[in-house]
Amino acid sequence: MEPVKFDLVALNLNTIMPMLITLGGALFILIIDLFKKLDKQFYVTVSMATMLLAIYAIFQINSAGRGFFDVMLVDGVAVISQLIILGASVLFMPLALTGFRFREFKFAEYFAFFLFMIAGFQFMVSTDNLILIFLGLETGSLALYALIAMHNRQKSLESALKYFTMGAFAAGLFAFGSMIFYGITGSVEIGQMKTVIEGNNFSNMPLILLGTAFMIAALGFKLSIVPFHTWTPDVYEGASAPLAGYMSIVPKIAGFVVALRFFDFLAMADDGVVQTLLWIAAVATMTIGNILALVQDGVKRMLAYSSVSHAGFVMTAILMGTTQAHVGMFLYWTLFLFTNLGAFAMLWISRHPSKQFDIRYDHPFTKFSGMVKINPVAAVMMAIFMLSLAGIPPFAVYWGKLYLIGAAINSDHLYLALIMAINSAIAVYYYLKLVVFMFLKDPSQNDGTIYNMNGTFPLRLVLIVAAVFVIASIATIEPLSAFIQTHVVASGF
């Protein structure tokens, strides 16, 4: 054993700088809370500043590189996904500045958890070491469970518990899958696993399949892939609207990056078994998600199933395995981010803590009936986001769908492209159902201001940003996809 020398340059400290900043911000909030009581405006400001600083640090990483004894891997995919994670967080954070006082925002811990969660997901995407992926996933998820429970009503606690139980189960499956792959290859790093497995020409196929099954199940829980999606609507319903929207974006992009790193070489095997498995999972996810969304009475549940279906749509990118598909995946998710942000922010702005519109749901469809007559601005906003989610041109998600279906055709997955197109058509129905309620029914309320009593200037600003991006997405597609393309190609996907 050689004595270890302390060499800061060889560690490549740049690779963990963004995470260090977010963790530092979280610890700062925790410690300052112990000595001084401050209000939520302060915490929101500190969190926003921390996240913006972290984004700045990401742009300072010049070269794709490894660091810390090759555990950290900051390649193009890691950079894009970290930007999506932090960008989404910056946009979701101001939603804490509500008109009504919600208890969770009085706690400094809420904001600390938020930053801890971001750091966890950042670690998860910028490594190919299964142990670090696991720890990042658990750090992020633990903080997220607590965030959900802090909304503090019966349903939130219930949904946090459900999510926790499912998440713990998925963590067990992840550990088991990693163990099997470690048994086959003697390594916990995806890059080295690839070398070993391709080196002996997939000779351990039964075991690889067993391990893959565990991995699909483990990541499937996080990505809400059918049949592991059952927790999604309940958890979204119990969580507050911004958190539900956040959950449909950030943990999933982290999960997609891990799935991309992990399944990319397995799906490209000659016999195509893993590819078929992923094909079935993706098709089942988008179809069943869509069908279940058709029959929902609550808007939030409908959006939960719709996000299941969108996840299935993006899952196809991993099984196609072409560069175009991978670019499409990140592009789709960026566009979906702004649209879902808008949709859930609209729900949040219309939230009233004590007024019940329905025994069961916070946001039943009937709550929005005739909204255009009493609150036209809000109705038009909501309609734009719904049309975008439905994939109607020229709104944001349409371009993502176009890109992914194009990738499917280019990689000779014609049936897949057809199924994706049919599913997009089905999805139009339930999104338009809300639009029909808002525009064609008679108002259920006399007073339109009930829909934006929770709104404040920061919330409206977030909504405007989302709406502008969704409407003007046609102008941003070119530079956005070029940016993603260079990073994805640089990291070899």
Next chain:
Amino acid sequence: MFEAIAFYVFSALTIVMFYVTVTTNNALYALSALAAGMIFISGFFFLLDADFLGVIQLIVYSGAVMAMYAFGMMFFDSTKVVKEKTHSARNVFILTALSAIIIVAILTAPVIADNAQALFQPFADKGNVENLGYVLFTKYLIPFELAAVMLLVAMIAGIVLASKKMDIPLEKDAQ
């Protein structure tokens, strides 16, 4: 010789303890038997020269996790006999069969592991704990520190959610 005797003694004891755990109707008996079984399992780790894992098994599993279980037990009436409810015999059968298959997979795993080459060749002249510490504090530095963060998050989450501030429901609070 000694290893063989010790192995059979520990396996017999472990099996008996876990058998008691799953068959008894009394929650307290089940808990004690589980703790005892956990302790006996640590014997295997020592036999396999994995001293560190053996110590972890004793301190964390038998000590802390069992303490956690015992605290959890306080939420129930532990003196009462537990009545089992099975909804469907078929489900139980399927799940049992599945678990059995998984156990077979685990048992056959060492056969493949023989072919695997560990990336970090341990230093042959050093003990288990030295080797582990060396890898943990060099290669796995980042996971190690992140583990500390994860434990911190878990701790704070526990304290926040159990605090009295959480007793007031949302509806009364937001005005």
Next chain:
Amino acid sequence: MAHPYFGVFFLVVFTAIAFIATTTLSAFVGKKLAARETEKLKLSIYECGPETSLQPNKISAQFYLYALLFILFDVEIIFMFPWAVDFKILGMFGFIEMVTFIFLLAVGFVYAWKKGALEWHSMK
């Protein structure tokens, strides 16, 4: 007999046998020597006043918190063993790592202290 744990194993077996032997022996002796006559009234439970009723089993989740804190600190301490063993090899590098680790742990500890999580039933 060169195995390092032979002594421990011998001790386990020996104490197990000794334990079983003494308990069976004492039970046997007790049975033989004990006075057989029993008085029913003497052995019955003494109750004063109201009839005994079962306590409703309601225990604060706070108790669970102690177990949680215990297990977390326990896991953190486990990591210190390999560091202590390898202290000389790891040198300054390992020391800085451990200081970071302990700092994170200390933040949690101070937090728990300040929030009164370590006080008996008086959490703010």
